[in-house]
Amino acid sequence: MISWIITISLVCIITSVIFYRPYLCVVFVIVSIPFEGVIDFRFISILLHRVTGISFSTIDTLEDITIYPLEIILAVSVLVCIYKSILGRDNCFRNMKLVYFYIPFVLCILLSATKSIELSLMVKEIVRCLELIVIYYLTINLINDDKKMRVVLYSIFLTMAMVSVIGFININYNGLGYRVTSFFGNPNPLVGYVNLVIPVSFGMLVTSAFLWERIALGIFSALSIIIWVFTFSRTGWFSLVLTMILIFSLIKVKKRVVLFLVVFIAIIAILFLSSNTRDKFMYALNLNAARVSLEDRALSYSIGLNMVKDDLILGIGIGNYPLLIKKYTKVYEITQHHLHSLYLQLFIEAGIMGLSAFVFWLVCIVKYLVNSLKSLENSRHYWLFVGLVGGVIVYLFNNLADVLTVHGIHLQWGVILGLAVVLTQFRKPETCPKTV
DSSP states (O other): OOOHHHHHHHHHHHHHHHHTTTTHHHHHHHHHHHGGGEHHHHHHHHHHHHHOOOOOOHHHTOOOOOOOOOOOOHHHHHHHHHHHHTSOOOOOOOTTTTTTHHHHHHHHHHHTTTOOOOOHHHHHHHHHHHHHHHHHHHHHOOSSSSHHHHHHHHHHHHHHHHHHHHHHHHHHHHOSSSOOOGGGSSSSHHHHHHHHHHHHHHHHHHHHOOOHHHHHHHHHHHHHHHHHHHHHHHHHHHHHHHHHHHHHHHHHHHHHHHHHHHHHHHHHHHHHHHHHHHHHHHHHHHHHHHHHHHHHHHHHHHHHHHHHHOTTTOSSSSHHHHHHHGGTTOGGGSSSOOOSSSHHHHHHHHHHHHHHHHHHHHHHHHHHHHHHHHHHTTTTTHHHHHHHHHHHHHHHHHSSOOOOGGGGGGHHHHHHHHHHHHHTTTTTTTTTTOOO
């Protein structure tokens, strides 16, 4: 009963805040991402006890609340924006940049859904696809000035700081050589989440003109880099390094960028003073260990292609993978959650049509951002835009070896993509209206 009262109260508070400040729905989504829809009061009690030394027995008696805050927040936000649009108070749905290019993918997903076996799994996957475009759509329409953008950016950095603190608690109680998981339960989703934030904090750090802001952003960046190292994720490391190389090849490197790289390397060097960390790092780079990991992931491709060989056009049906995987492999534990590649997963479940439509949208995004990169070269927002572009690209690389639609990480990417598009339109007030 107490759990339901708390849940209803939170929903009412969130709804009222979004009604008066619609753009804060983006902030609520960002803050909700690490919690994965579950509020574990026992974990909160243990954490507070470790930090303060005080026992919180009252919290222990509460039941866990299993809700879906991301879906609730997005649903409330859309309804509020529709209500305001109907009354004529605000026009929250005017900007459609890059939205139309997503429609073919949605149509392919709906066609594939006709082959689905279980309704609940089908609905969950469709919702994941729709919520990505919804949060992107809300971002490009509701974030329309510098003040709102800074609020959203700092909500990203502060949420990352919270994730880092939990990660440090993991390190403290499990040893320096331990792979950090923080809220995410697995280091691979965590590194995918951190990879999105590091380029953005880097871009804002270079752009900032205030000393206090540079200090704060430097601290946020250092926390992110430390947690990034302690995930000991080869794919995460490789994705970020590859993205940074690609970005630096497209832009003119300045002194501040070189300074950031020096600090980045210095932090990693300090972490390696610990023998546990050094040994774990060397193991992560060990060729034999990497080969074993690649063999496991390669197995996913052979299994997936075997599953889809008779359904190449529309795939096996959206949401059917968990139900059919046991029929195609005896090593179910290797691929029980996903096929270790978002693009492979889309191909298996939505076929050639679904994958082609999704890649088409990504190509349109990359083309738009690269063209904007050149046009914004003399803008004061240039380096922030570079950081946002880095966040967009690193997600695409990371998904080659992982599926980051879990934990709402794809929503974080949707927000970053939306902010990048908004920055390109700050010079074009007629395409980014300030009526919201």
